[in-house]
Amino acid sequence: MSAIAKDRPPLGFGDELDDFDPAAWTKPSAPIAKPVPEQTRHAAEAAGFRSREPAKIEAAHSPAPQQRRRRTGRNVQFNIKTRAETIEAFTRIADTNGWGLGETFERATELLERAQTTR
Numbered sequence: 001m002s003a004i005a006k007d008r009p010p011l012g013f014g015d016e017l018d019d020f021d022p023a024a025w026t027k028p029s030a031p032i033a034k035p036v037p038e039q040t041r042h043a044a045e046a047a048g049f050r051s052r053e054p055a056k057i058e059a060a061h062s063p064a065p066q067q068r069r070r071r072t073g074r075n076v077q078f079n080i081k082t083r084a085e086t087i088e089a090f091t092r093i094a095d096t097n098g099w100g101l102g103e104t105f106e107r108a109t110e111l112l113e114r115a116q117t118t119r
Contacts, residue, residue, distance in 0.1 A: 066095060074102045 035043075041051070096106040 070100050072100065072102060078105075 005045070061080065091101070093099075094101055099106070099107070
């Protein structure tokens with residue numbers, strides 16, 4: 001192995017490392033002050049950067065969603081894709097009648113089953 005190591009060409013780092021003095025590196029006497037967040041944001045916007053943070057939503061513009069969770073014994077999940085208008089109508093029916101979404105789905109299924117048996 002020593003024969004191989006002697007045959008290697010130098011990489012060019014030796015001169016810099018020979019002159020390196022670790023004692024020359026000292027900590028700054030005073031800590032560097034962090035910029036104010038407002039200054040940072042302003043400088044970033046001036047440079048064309050956009051924040052990835054979500055925009056803060058005003059509480060007055062969006063009401064809190066209605067709580068629909070209840071202990072009902074329902075423990076199976078059923079996911080479907082539908083249009084937004086259908087979901088809005090479904091939740092409006094549930095809210096108007098004071099039902100949970102699971103109960104509304106069960107009642108809708110019962111009505112559809114009755115409609116099929118009367119045909």
